Each structure stands twice: as C-alpha cells, then as structure tokens.
Amino acid sequence: MDFIVNKLDDGKRSIILSDNGKHYLYSDLKEPANINNAIAELHKGIPEKLDDYTGDLVEDIPVSPKKIFLPAINFRSHSEENRVPSPKKPYFFTKFSNALVGNNGIVLKPKKVQYLDYEGEIAAIIGAKTKEATVENATESIFGFTVCNDISARDYQNDYQERLGKNWLLGKASDTFLPIGPKIYILDKEIPDFRINTYVNSERRQEGHIRDMIFSFPELIAEVSQFITLEPGDIITSGTPSGVAMGGSGRFLENGDTVSVEAEGIGRLTNKIVSAN
Secondary structure: OEEEEEEOOOOOEEEEEEEOOEEEEEEEEOOOHHHHHHHHHHHHOOOOOOEEOOOOOOEOOOOOOOOEEEEOOOEHHHHHHOOOOOOOOOOEEEEOHHHEEOOOOEEEEOOOOOOEEOOEEEEEEEOOOEOOOOOOOHHHHEEEEEEEEOOEEHHHHOOOEOOOEOOHHHHHOOOOOEEEEEEEEEOOOOOOOOEEEEEEOOEEEEEEEHHHEOOOHHHHHHHHHOOOOEOOOOEEEOOOOOOOHHHOOOOOEOOOOEEEEEEOOOEEEEEEEEEOO
C-alpha cells in the first residue's frame, strides 16, 4: 500500500492511500504537521474501511520532516569509486526543510556552484517516536520508504579547511537540494531490496541495490537514536551507489538537465535543473 499527499488546483491537500490501483481517502490536510500525524496514526495500523477516492490525483511532497539524516559513503560501490575506505561507523550529515522539493519540481543551481552532482537514494520514513533503538528492533520504527536525490555542490562540499574538514552544510543543504517522492511505500514486513536507478536526460548513470549498503537502515536508525529522538516523519536516507559525476565521469549537472531517480515499488522522481543566474 502507498501513502500519497494529494494536492489539487484549489490548494487543498489530502492523504490518499493506494492499493493495487485503487485509491482511498484517508483524511484532508489543514497544515503540514497533519502529514506527520497521519504517518504516526497509520503506522499503528491501516483502517479496515476507507472511502473510495475517484478524483484527480496530483502527488505532492509526501512528508514534512523535523529532522533529516544522510549517511556519507554508505554504499560499497560508492566507496570504491571515490577510492576512500569504508567508514568504520555511520557518518551523518543533515539537510533541512528548505531543501525539500517534490516530483516534477525545480532544482535550483546556485550562482556560485560549478560542480552540481546527483545522488539517487532511498529514504526511510520514521513512523513512531524512537529512542535508543537496537538493530534488532529498529525496523519496527519504519513507516515506509520513498525515493530521494541528494543533490550536492561538490565545489563547496569539498572545500576542505584544516582542522575543520569539508563544508558539508553549504555543499549539501542548499534550497531544493533534496527532491523527494512521489509517494511512500508503506512497509508491510521485511525491507525490500530496492534497486536504485538514476537517469540524467534519459541516460542511466547509477544502478544499485540497497543490499550494497555498508550500514543497513536498522543499523543507521539504531546509531542515530542513541543520541537523537526520532519522530514520525523524520527521514534517514540510504546513501548512494556508484555512478555520480564526482566518481569519475565528470559529467556534472547543467541548466536544463532532467534528473530522474527510480525505485521499483515506489516510483520515479523527476526534477529539472534550473540555473539561479
């Protein structure tokens, strides 16, 4: 079953649940926080009876997170293409709500950025308040999964300063730097082995499965929750497989490019790059 935030021309939004091609109205939305409330409620159980929905369907950003965590170098293939050792424990950076943009939205390339890169990823959506989870029980806190694109300004990210390290914040957290959607696949039992495909102007640049993750979703959740309480709607991403521009091709994103990230069972997330100049 899928969780969809539906946005209509009059600006109204609602939660739609989709199952085997049929759509059901769960609730109307009056404020962004209602999305996370719905996630928390549905995480406890899907109602047996829902009203059929036959109206227009326009998929909007499906989540409104308070916190977003992304692990650096968390695919073995990405570690190899960057010629860096795999991390001994998860290393996280963060993005904020300003970075969120939905399916078919525009990704702005900042004026000062020359090397704009893509990173197709899977995002786990937290469904329950979680503190000090274990690897064994962390999956219980996952509501579902969606697709995202960790847009990266490599010239800023890799602007290394002695004793301070890389500039993760400006290199990763700019406006529109986290396209996400188009819907959430609600986790039923075990985590599927999602395959990530990333396309630039219809050319496939990335292909990988989440079984290649160095640290699994349960391990990532367990690590973060030892220190930070996770709440419904919070996001933890997978990391990205090999094939990014920085990994060797040097084919960075330019004004007018179209980037799509696809995962079977979730859908296809497509965004256009537009220069802020």
